[in-house]
Amino acid sequence: MSTPISAAQAGTISIGDFTVNRIGLGTNRITNTPEAHDLLKRALELGINFIDTAHLYGDGESEKGISSAIAPYGNGVVVATKGGANGNDPQQLRRELEESLERLQIDRIDLYQLHRVDENIPLEETMQLLKSFQEEGLIRHIGLSEVTVDQLQLAMQIAPIVSVQNEYNVINRKHEALVDFCTQHQIVFIPWFPLGGLFGDTAKVEERVADIARKLNVPTRQVALKWLLQRSPIILPIPGTLSPAHLEDNLRAATLELSQENYEALTN
Structure with missing residues (x-):
């Protein structure tokens, strides 16, 4: 009899006053299709209760697909989204926020x-704008x-920051100092x-973990995700997929035993 698969096996993590299971779902390839709806519903069945999207993804189809599949959100499901990928102009950012609210069918x-810091607009001004959205009850x-x-330290002077989302994996390690800072300050790193x-x-990630994956007789994706889970307790991986089989493989990383020796071999 196979062991049940659940995101809860990865443990939990707190984002502000929310607590979610420590493997989420990235939705940059999710669209508003029946197949995507089925994947999202399956993710919830498997205990995934943190879903990450953005105003930019699929020109809005990701947000629409999420709401079509699983709104109204219950059982502690947190849907996070992003705005400002193509500039932080105040009117544009407010419009993107309002569109995200409408697409996700929430208040x-x-x-x-x-999504990105605009080099043409001081970060302090953008943070004041986000703080005003918070005070309005929109976020x-x-x-x-x-x-x-x-930039994170500057933003923290204006409003509480509960998470940071940067590119990071077993081969892309340019944000090590940021991961360490987030760990020290209990800011979730996604x-x-x-x-x-x-x-x-x-392909580079797969090559990096291939030998250990072969020894453990598991898919490479499980080793890569387990390394992230062991790197810091504040890391919340959000692997994206359109495949139910890959979705289950990703969650099996939670119960994979990665020895300290193998972890260090990947880290050093």
Whole structure:
């Protein structure tokens, strides 16, 4: 008899005043289709209760697909979205927020993340704007994406920051200092492309973990995700997929035993 699969096996993590299971779902390829709806429903069945999307994804189809499949959200499900990928102009950012609220069929977004810092607009001004959205009751918590330690520290002076989402995986390690800072300050770190991404990075991740995956007789994705879970207790991986089989494989990383020796071999 096979062991039941559940995101709860990864443990839990607190994002502001929410607690979610420690493997979520990235939805940059999710669209508003029956197949995507089935995947989202299956994710909830498997205990995934943190779903990450963005105003940008699929030109809005990701947010629409999520709400079509699983709204109204219950059972502690947190849907996080992002705005400001193509600029932080105040009118544009408010419009994107309002569109996300409409697409997701909610009155308040639990976690709203600044998708990118606009080099033409001072971060302090954008943070004041996000704080005003929070005070209006449109968003509950604020997160940032693709920031430096210095930018995070600046933002923290204006409003509480509960999460940071930067690209990070077993081969892309340029944000080590940021992971350490987030760990110290109990800010959730959400690595995007946790299994690699563009420019051949997925193949590089697979190559990096291949020997250990063969020894453990598991898919490479499980080793790559388990490494992230062991890297820091504040890391919340959000692997994306359109495949129910890959979805289950990802969650099996929670129960994979990665020895300290193997973890260090991947880390060093």
